[in-house]
Amino acid sequence: MTTTMTAAATVDINYRKVIARALADELATDTKVVFLGEDVGAAGGAFKSTEGLKQRFGDRVRDTPISEQAIIGAAVGAALMGLRPVAEIMFADFAGVCFDQLVNTLAKYRYTSGGQARVPVTVRMANGAGAGFGPQHSQPAENWFLNIPGLKIVVPGTVEDMYGLLRSAIRDDNPVLVFEHKNLFALKGRVPAEPDDAYLVPIGEADVVRTGQDVTIVATQQMRHRALEAADQLAATGVTAEVIDPRTLVPFDLKTVVQSLRKTSRLVVVQEGPPDGGWGATLIASISSHHFELLDAPPTLIASDPVPVPYSTPMEDAWLPDASRIAAVVLQLVRF
Amino acid sequence: MTTTMTAAATVDINYRKVIARALADELATDTKVVFLGEDVGAAGGAFKSTEGLKQRFGDRVRDTPISEQAIIGAAVGAALMGLRPVAEIMFADFAGVCFDQLVNTLAKYRYTSGGQARVPVTVRMANGAGAGFGPQHSQPAENWFLNIPGLKIVVPGTVEDMYGLLRSAIRDDNPVLVFEHKNLFALKGRVPAEPDDAYLVPIGEADVVRTGQDVTIVATQQMRHRALEAADQLAATGVTAEVIDPRTLVPFDLKTVVQSLRKTSRLVVVQEGPPDGGWGATLIASISSHHFELLDAPPTLIASDPVPVPYSTPMEDAWLPDASRIAAVVLQLVRF
């Protein structure tokens, strides 16, 4: 656990509500922070994860029309004038609507201008499958941005990481995409009762969630929790799994994974989303290319199926890798 | 070479002009084929690669406003009514502007409707770097779509493949994205003097461009040609490289690559575009996971740098892998 837990008083809170808490703490810390999106203000957000901010911060929190391209563009423009905008895109799937603004404007502005400006924009999006929202409201869209240099990508999987990473994202001078997993909204955790910088989680640092000897399982968000479940099941058979949550996809903390592999020599990556073009394949390619000699067994990707996210429960459930599938793959690998 | 060359009369033509030829042949073959895009008609295309079509096919070729979202959406709607639309997006970078229509509508329509309809839309886009068009007009955008099930992706690297694959794309009952590499426009080749189905190139079949024993180099479009150059350089040192052009990224002809690796045991993938989230990493992960035992050396990705495409010649040239870099990597690998 890389988060430094100090002795400060803490409070219980869930993953959904900690979003408003992190936003509030940054809005309070830095008057340059502003926040815009659809129904984020008066209504407190489609998921009620931004409740109370409008009342507390007034004009610095703004409801927008349904105009995702204008939302991202306006955030970039405001950033160029010295603000630190946080933009909400309600569901990550809608990133498609403003993809140009994200990849061609936000990601490239600084580079194209030869470094003349900083573009400290944070884009928050509700991410992922498992809640029955159907093909256009369930995609793990973090995989759409890996090939676009210029965007940091964070994928918090716990309440503490959501709090610490969202605050770090807002403080970062680069564009950061924050993916908030819808299916973790009810997850419980603890954050400091008062804003406390000791709880910031640095962007780019993986978390070794569980230590083990036989295999390294790398997983984020929902899959992190399923990997832990799988590790429990495996423990019963005498196999110990090390579970790593990278927490940030760009920049990726390869060092922590490599360190683990020196011990385990076996890599399993569990990724929500279709296999091709995702961070899982990227990680496996990277390890295979640069650390081939560490591997005693085929590095293995467990991913969703190469089809859209189906609506109906039996199909959607099957689309998402589960703990027993992860455990089965690991058992095969340790016997390789 | 999988293209069957019959004895029919052929004509010389370049990569840019063969586009109009392929379009004309399909427009002539099937009256359901229609074509729309910005300045594609009266002006013959921004790259003059659709000259003459408007004059010959009248209303079936239409100039549109600058409205990429409407272009793709209209193509989908027309396809649902039984037409076979070809839509042009002038530069592949502009796919960002209509990304939602491509990934959320075009790719998913059939699936979401439970298979009620076919959506035979072909989307053509000018692709890639090397011609000094700067960060927003040079991206190899094929890598943006790998994680989106439902889109076939073809990346022709020769005149013959452009002709044969574009025609196959238009005949395919699925959505197909066709990436036309701007830096290959002047490339020469031969196609039949008269429309001839023997020259269709099947989607999903790789081409073994050059046979060799020591290493398998997989590369597309520009990089295919640079890989061949590297193979020439290597031949001088006694190393023989097998060069495979997959030609189609989705579905990917893994079989041909695996067959080659049984012989060479060494894999180098050369990919235009940043390394993360691309087809190169996907291929390496796939081979590492499923054919680990075939590999005698680390499978290696040679890719562009993880930065946008810079404008200025010395920087853009360096951004693109070249033959000597490919040859150097191969030499290291064969000595592994």
Place this chain on the structure above:
Amino acid sequence: MTAVQTETVTRDRLLEMQRRMCEIRAFEDIVKDWFSRALVRGSTHLYQGQEAVAVGITSALRRGDTTTCTYRGHGTVLAQGAPLDRSFGEILGKANGLCGGKGGSMHLADLSVGALGSFAIVGAHLPISVGAAWASQLLGTGAVSATFFGDGAANIGTFHEALNLAGVWKLPVLFVLENNLYGEYSPITTTTANPELVDRAAAYGMPGLRVDGNDVVAVFDAAASAVARGRSGQGPTLIEAMTYRQSGHSRSDPAKYRPAGELEGWLARDPLTVAERRLHDMGVETAELDRLRADAEAKVRRAAERALSWPEPRPEDRFEDLWVH
């Protein structure tokens, strides 16, 4: 804003419209109940209060014409003739649902009746209907396309691109703007620079008609004139139907943002009541109207029962329906 001539609808025709409206109402009441009982996951968006728009517009269409609509699309798809049971089935995620359970509540589609689908991305479907109309123009079928969307959707880019393209190509499209005063929760004046949405038609070289969206006859009349225009090659029409969403935006919305009395005012002008008043004036007895409503409810209930009894898809069905092989 062009004037609309009303009273073109016969008694039988209006009874048929009322029947459809009653079915949609009963359908949505059941869906609402199912959601509150967690029989359906994800989100749902109900159509109570807007029935006159879907029924009025689709009543002016003929076979071969098409529609597209939004996540709030149950009413439109049913109005066009999709079967009640398979529509319920889709919302329940059943194998026998309209889309085999792949789409769900936000994605009802029945191409056999011309319902090209419900789209969950705001504005994404407007260009689809433009494309269908382009095909009609090219193939000379005379078919028109109607596309339904909300006041909030009028601010997204695709709205602009779709209306301009239809306007410049003179395509037979009915742009049906269902102005129910709110986006999800935001009142239109907080998101729209000029809330006179119907006036936007001029920018796209097409007529704009604003109608009482709770009066199925007024909606029908506007649709009929727009359809005639479209079929005769004169191009698209923007119809702004003023109406009201009686439920909240989605399951979780208590709709507290409504000013006091607003809902009540609109309930007094419920589309079913408005139509009943008209039918009354045409001499239809209260008893007949009550029977019509009761019959519709019973029919819908039976369809719901059937759908509930159907099996779920098998997990392996998820691999079907992506590719044409």
Place this chain on the structure above:
Amino acid sequence: MTAVQTETVTRDRLLEMQRRMCEIRAFEDIVKDWFSRALVRGSTHLYQGQEAVAVGITSALRRGDTTTCTYRGHGTVLAQGAPLDRSFGEILGKANGLCGGKGGSMHLADLSVGALGSFAIVGAHLPISVGAAWASQLLGTGAVSATFFGDGAANIGTFHEALNLAGVWKLPVLFVLENNLYGEYSPITTTTANPELVDRAAAYGMPGLRVDGNDVVAVFDAAASAVARGRSGQGPTLIEAMTYRQSGHSRSDPAKYRPAGELEGWLARDPLTVAERRLHDMGVETAELDRLRADAEAKVRRAAERALSWPEPRPEDRFEDLWVH
């Protein structure tokens, strides 16, 4: 279309404007020559004929105000005060170019003078200027944002979203539509349902001003009134400047699609000539005007020479300027 009051510009001020227009003209003539000699790769989009728009608008701005523009943006960025030599340098891809050679002809930017940049994706920059204006409103700086775009860009989604957002938030934005009658090659009537673009302003709750885009004074007057409106919190303005692109769309365009006589008609109303006539009327001698033009040309030529002499970036420079560390 609101009436515009002219003749507010003094002789000195107009001389200064003319000087800038002459510089831009000379700059573009050199760029055109460089392109024809393959000294520059990729594509370029020249501004000859539209100088009065950039100069008229930016002359009404003050320090702290900002602009965004398109790939056809050399004129705007220069008008705002970017150095000639470093602008040339960027187009040549030199290390000392405005953007270190990373952006090129389509991406001139000089934040030190408020030129937030040239954007190569049609329409993408309109929301950027809206955001800059939002910052001005929040921070109370009084700064206004001007965003330049073409007639073709008026049909893309971001245009609609940006104008609506600026309208509903009452932001200090000047939307400067440079109507040069063509997209790349398509005449406006083939792509635009209602070519009276200035009328679109109403849909976004803002005034629309159509001005003679070849008369720098007319442009300035419109800009001045829009700036005053913006600074005083009354919101955005759409200015449609009617003008003409004297070169083809880009290097490779012979512009054959132009009707006979069209170019000649516009050349007779060249913005430099129009301004000269006005200056004449104010009593400025022909000799002084000739000298002004010659001085501008000489200055620009010297800047070009400097830029040509500068070194190219090193290949390894490509790794710089992406991340803030």
